[in-house]
Amino acid sequence: MDSCIGVEREIDKVLGKFDGIKGHADKTFEELIESVRSVKEELEHAIPESELNAVHNLILTPSLKRIKEVTSRLSNEHKEIHSSVSKVGRAIDKNFVSDLIDLNSEPTFETPERMRLLNEVVCEHFLRQGMLDIAEKLTQEARLDMPAEVKEPFIEINQILEALKHKELQPALRWAVVHREQLQAQHSSLEFRLHRLRFIELITGGVDRQQEALLYAKNFAPFAQEHAKELQVLMGSLLFIRQGLAHTPYSHLLDPINWLEICDIFTQDACALLGLSVESPLTVSISAGCTALPALLNIRQVMQQRQCSVVWTAKDELPIEVDLGMNRRYHSIFACPILRQQTSDSNPPMRLACGHAISKDSLNKLITGNKVKCPYCPVESTPAEAKQIRL
Template sequence: MSQCCKKIRDTVQNLASDHKDIHSSISRVGKAIDRNFDADLCGIVPAMVWESQEKQILVLAIIEHFYQQGLLGVAEELCQVMEARAETVFIWHRDTDDYNTIPYLSYTERCCPLPSWAVSHRQPLAELNSSLEFQLHRLHFIRLLAGGPGKELEALNYARHFQPFAHLHQQEIQVMMGSLVYLRLGLKNSPYRHLLDDSHWTDICDTFTHDACGLMGLPVESPLSVSFAAGCVALPVLMNIKAVIEQRQCAGVWSHKDELPIEIELGMKCWYHSVFACPILRQQTTDSNPPVKLICGHVISRDALNKLINGGKLKCPYCPMEQNPADGKCLIF
């Protein structure tokens, strides 16, 4: 017993020594989190924001995110718990019958409903210039090629499905037909080995996601995930500005009323709408101050137009043309 106890103590001591570096790293994790993540967002978000209509909008965004990810059970449970508006649930149930297959298609190709879905939606997909149906036929043709010698005749017969797509995908069809020459020698050791790449299925899933969302008028990316990514970019900058404002004791600089103290660049990925700034007033146009196109073709803001009116006439600030202010047309970007 004494020998066993000694052996156990030695083993424990050796383990503690071997894992000393790991334990020291783990012990610093908490301090690193506290140092790099500020949980106090009171200075960034108005205090009443979650007690108004925005809270309901956030709940609906979370529910839509779960529906869009195919997590129907989670979304329905959240609807019951949060007492979300019932019409939103019904809209998603009606519109996402096909879309909900996306998460499962990423993991398995068995019993795939996509070919029948693409055929039943052929006309609307054609209006979107979608290549989904062709990609599905190409994938099936490649599966036949992967079967090796003895599949030539079946592959040739199936190649007739490519006829409707010949004018748009001629080069890709030529490549697939040329691969038949190397079928007896094995495609893995041929110039056509790229046809056996697993990325074809991933491309089909991405195309289906894009096209299905386009048909239903839904964004490809979840609005919640996009907002979260934008927040990860914007919050560190806002936290730094908050610290500077508190340090210099100029709290009145930032009033939180739909404005930011500085310009924050989120990158091209987060650009969804065009922005027009009035060249006269140097202000960004809004719904209440829209851009106006003059007869001469120059564009200014509504406020600038009103300030330039003299004696019931308007002289364009960029050319000598005089015109009636009522002839200006509001633009929508």
């Protein structure tokens, strides 16, 4: 979006200049043509084959001077507009890089299998976002095989979320009750929080709903131990049922943020329960790509300029470290202290008998006879004693 705005700004500058020039250029040309015409008329009165007289000189000299002045001014203005137009070109080059595909030597999405995977990821993204009709259309057009059991959890979660946004607790409560055991196993406070919101709703209903609120409090029984403090607060708020909670020490219970929080908690717990990531994998990939690509493009340019592009040949390795920020760190990585390379599936980290860890490639290089000497402690052990570490 920023790129579009950047280019648009340059285009606006050109159009502004162009309008300015066009406005006075037309007028100037007309005046010039008129003056040339009058000079022509004047000259036509002269006797044929005669020499220019003083009067003619008097008319011609300022006229020529003026023509020269105007044409040079217009040509300067034209040059200026040309530089603005080329600025637009540069802004487009800067903001829209179209040769990203060069960053990947493999044809990433060319095989039908990969294309299908990509379409499935896109389809899952739409299902997550609740754009069911678009997901359905994509499934048809890309001839995807998305079984109902894949779609149903997304549809259900979206319906419940939609209801929560409209402050309807029942669908979420029903879901939480059905999945109570699994939710408890992952220490979720979802069900308690849903009951809490319902209880607050009843309290804000005033004295008329006092009885109902008291009866509803029974729902808190299973949570009495874990949420004792919060329950005390809720019971305390009953004291103000007559006057309303707005100007009492319990006013925080009415904070609208509670409703935003419950949507987040529900999404997190439901995704964890279904074994899904909270964020859409497609969103994560794209945002990671947006962060990483500029740095990768820069390094590729530098490599090409210095003609050392052959350095970057490892397909599962990046030529530079790209920091995607704390939010995008999902698992530990291990860089071999000997070869200074990040470990991979084919070159995993190995733990020697002494406890020190190095990569498998280093281990193979350090073997002499049937022994390997730890480069750190340096205890000797056999290569067979080394165990692969899984991160």
